[in-house]
Every structure is written in structure tokens, then in C-alpha cells.
Amino acid sequence: MKCRNAERAIYLYPELNDRERTVLDNHLAGCASCRAVFDRVQRERNLIFSSLRVREVPDNESDLTDRIMNGVMLDRRTVTTTRHAWPGLIPSLRWSMAVVSVVLVIMFIAEQRVGITQTAEVSVTELDTYAPRLNSTLFLKSLTTAGSEVAVNGPSLKDCIINCTDPSDPACLDCLTYMKKLN
Amino acid sequence: MTAETDRKLIDRALQGNALSFRHLVERHQSFVYSLAFRLVGNRDDAKDITQEAFIRLWRNLNRYNPDNKLTTWLYRIVTNLSLDMLKSARNKYSIRNPEAHDDVPVRHTADQYLIETELRTVVSMMASLLTPKQKAVFVLRDLEELTVDEVSEILSMSPGKIKSNLFLARKRMSELIKSYYEIKKPVTDEVQKR
Numbered sequence: 001m002k003c004r005n006a007e008r009a010i011y012l013y014p015e016l017n018d019r020e021r022t023v024l025d026n027h028l029a030g031c032a033s034c035r036a037v038f039d040r041v042q043r044e045r046n047l048i049f050s051s052l053r054v055r056e057v058p059d060n061e062s063d064l065t066d067r068i069m070n071g072v073m074l075d076r077r078t079v080t081t082t083r084h085a086w087p088g089l090i091p092s093l094r095w096s097m098a099v100v101s102v103v104l105v106i107m108f109i110a111e112q113r114v115g116i117t118q119t120a121e122v123s124v125t126e127l128d129t130y131a132p133r134l135n136s137t138l139f140l141k142s143l144t145t146a147g148s149e150v151a152v153n154g155p156s157l158k159d160c161i162i163n164c165t166d167p168s169d170p171a172c173l174d175c176l177t178y179m180k181k182l183n
Numbered sequence: 184m185t186a187e188t189d190r191k192l193i194d195r196a197l198q199g200n201a202l203s204f205r206h207l208v209e210r211h212q213s214f215v216y217s218l219a220f221r222l223v224g225n226r227d228d229a230k231d232i233t234q235e236a237f238i239r240l241w242r243n244l245n246r247y248n249p250d251n252k253l254t255t256w257l258y259r260i261v262t263n264l265s266l267d268m269l270k271s272a273r274n275k276y277s278i279r280n281p282e283a284h285d286d287v288p289v290r291h292t293a294d295q296y297l298i299e300t301e302l303r304t305v306v307s308m309m310a311s312l313l314t315p316k317q318k319a320v321f322v323l324r325d326l327e328e329l330t331v332d333e334v335s336e337i338l339s340m341s342p343g344k345i346k347s348n349l350f351l352a353r354k355r356m357s358e359l360i361k362s363y364y365e366i367k368k369p370v371t372d373e374v375q376k377r
Contacts, residue, residue, distance in 0.1 A: 008350055011349075012349065012350055015346055044360050047302070049326070051303045051305075052221070052303065055213075056226075057217065058213065058216045058233075061209075064212055064216065065205065065209055065212060067230070068212065068234045068238075069208065071235075072204065072237060072238055072241045075241065
């Protein structure tokens with residue numbers, strides 16, 4: 001064995017097998033410098049072990065146990081919630097969303113029916129009577145789109161049309177402009 | 184009354200018996216804490232690691248293999264948690280300033296107490312200068328006195344790599360102790376003379 005190979009073996013002396021140990025021992029017997037290194041390393045090893053052999057203990061074991069168990073219980077609840085509550089919650093959520101969807105559809109249909117009723121309140125005949133200059137189809141469309149109580153510069157659309165007997169009247173012009181916009 | 188085996192306590196804990204798990208905690212927490220302290224060198228961090236280790240144990244209790252010792256499993260959990268902490272905060276934690284040990288079981292004289300306390304602090308500080316892997320190998324092999332095969336299993340490293348890290352760790356410690364004594368020897372001699 002050469003000195004440069006001996007260094008690793010010296011530091012790993014406790015891990016050497018019998019054959020490796022014999023080889024090193026033979027080298028140390030004939031090499032004073034490696035022997036000195038070996039002795040120093042053994043002394044340091046003892047020093048380290050004696051310095052750090054004492055096991056640190058928790059200052060308050062009971063508190064530490066409580067802290068650990070609190071953490072475990074908290075984790076258990078979290079895991080339970082994650083693993084079990086969600087699969088239970090998802091079907092409920094699905095049913096709730098289905099109910100909400102049905103309600104929305106019903107509300108939409110109801111709204112449509114109300115719109116038709118309101119449109120029907122101002123019949124084509126009435127329209128022709130009150131505002132012969134306006135296209136009745138256009139008016140119906142505006143009501144369906146904007147609702148029956150759309151304000152045009154103050155008065156409602158219906159009032160606007162009813163009062164619009166003179167096309168040169170500024171109020172009537174506003175009404176016509178609005179109708180054009182809707183178109 | 185005969186103490187229940189870890190296996191029995193685990194079986195009961197698996198059935199939802201928290202008290203059985205508490206008994207397991209009480210039985211092993213000191214060992215877990217002291218191992219964590221040796222690895223991270225800081226009491227607060229050691230407590231955090233101890234708590235996290237038992238939470239992980241609780242979560243994975245159903246994967247416990249009764250053929251293995253519970254302590255082996257705990258060694259693995261604590262070492263991995265400590266390594267993560269050392270790697271993620273190498274400059275922040277106790278690397279530069281490890282806490283001194285309080286307990287001194289053998290006190291001959293006040294001077295000896297001083298020397299022992301100082302040595303303990305100094306050696307702890309030196310150990311904190313090792314890389315996380317070297318420190319883990321050093322603590323498990325030289326302080327916990329586990330076999331190379333056990334360390335290899337805990338760290339999931341080959342025995343060859345364990346030995347390489349062990350060699351580097353011991354050599355580094357040796358160099359640090361040597362330089363410390365070169366500076367400190369006159370002072371130590373003076374304390375011993377008094």
C-alpha cells in the first residue's frame with residue numbers, strides 16, 4: 001500500500017473489512033508519518049464522539065406531544081375534507097346547478113311571454129292610429145328589443161308615438177331618430 | 184403492564200384510535216427530535232421537523248411494513264426532512280451559528296465543564312460546515328452509529344457513495360479541528376493549568 005492510498009483507508013478504518021484492515025495495519029507498522037496521521041484521526045474521532053454523544057432532548061416533552069398531535073388532528077381533518085367531503089359535495093353541487101339552470105330557463109321563458117304580452121298591448125292597429133308615419137313592424141321590433149317603457153328624451157316610446165302627430169315636431173323627430181337607431 | 188409493540192399501536196391507530204398514535208409519538212418523539220437537532224442544529228427547526236415527521240408517519244401509516252423497524256422508517260423521514268431544510272436554507276439556518284447543547288451529563292470540574300461545553304459548540308459548528316449530504320452521512324454513521332448498509336438504505340445511496348461522503352466528512356472535520364486547535368491550544372492549556 002502507498003501512503004496516498006492509506007489516507008482514505010485511515011479515515012474509513014471502521015468500515016474496512018478484515019483483509020483491508022490487515023493491509024493498512026501492515027503499512028502503518030512500517031510508515032511513521034501515516035501512523036501519526038492514523039493516531040491523530042483516531043483521537044479526533046474520539047473527541048467528536050465524546051463532544052456530540054449527548055442527545056439533545058426537547059425542553060418540554062408534553063408540550064411537544066400536544067403540538068404534534070394538534071398538527072396530526074388538523075391534518076386528519078384536512079385530509080378527510082379533501083378525500084371525503086368533496087366527492088360528496090360535487091353531486092350536491094351538480095344538482096344545485098341543475099336546479100339553478102332550470103330556474104333560469106323558466107325565468108327566460110316567462111320573460112319572453114311577458115314581452116309578447118306587452119308587445120301585444122300596442123297592437124298594429126293602434127300603432128297605425130297613433131303614428132301612421134311609422135312602420136308598424138319597426139315599432140314592434142323596437143318594443144321587443146328595448147321593452148315597452150323605453151324612454152326617448154323623457155317620455156316613453158309609447159307616449160312619443162301617441163303624441164307624434166306632426167313629423168316636424170322636434171319631439172316627434174327624436175322619436176323617429178330613435179326608431180331609426182333601433183333599426 | 185407490558186408496553187404495547189409499535190405494530191399493535193399502529194394497528195389501533197389505523198382503526199382511528201388517536202390515543203394509540205399519541206402513545207407512538209410519546210415513545211419516539213425524543214429520538215426524532217434529537218436526530219433532527221443533530222442534523223439541523225437548531226431547536227425550533229428540530230421541533231418543526233419532529234412535528235412534520237409524525238404528520239407524515241400518520242398519513243402513511245397504512246404503508247408501514249411490519250418487517251421493518253419503525254425507527255428505520257422514522258430515520259428516513261427525519262433525515263429527508265432535515266436534508267430538505269438544510270438544502271433550501273443553507274445560509275439561513277444554524278449553519279453558521281448552531282445552538283449549543285444544554286445538557287452536560289458528566290461534569291468533573293468547572294473548567295472541564297467549560298471545555299466540554301465549548302468543544303460541543305465548536306464541534307457542532309464544524310459539523311454544520313459540511314454539505315447536507317456529508318452531514319447526514321456523518322450524523323447517521325458516526326453519531327447515531329448505524330451501519331453503512333443502514334445509512335445506505337435510509338439515504339437511498341449506494342454503500343460506495345456513503346463511504347465517499349463519509350471520507351470527505353471525516354477529513355473535513357479533521358482539518359477543522361486541527362486548525363481550531365492550532366489557534367486555540369494555548370488558551371486551552373492555560374484553562375487546564377488553572
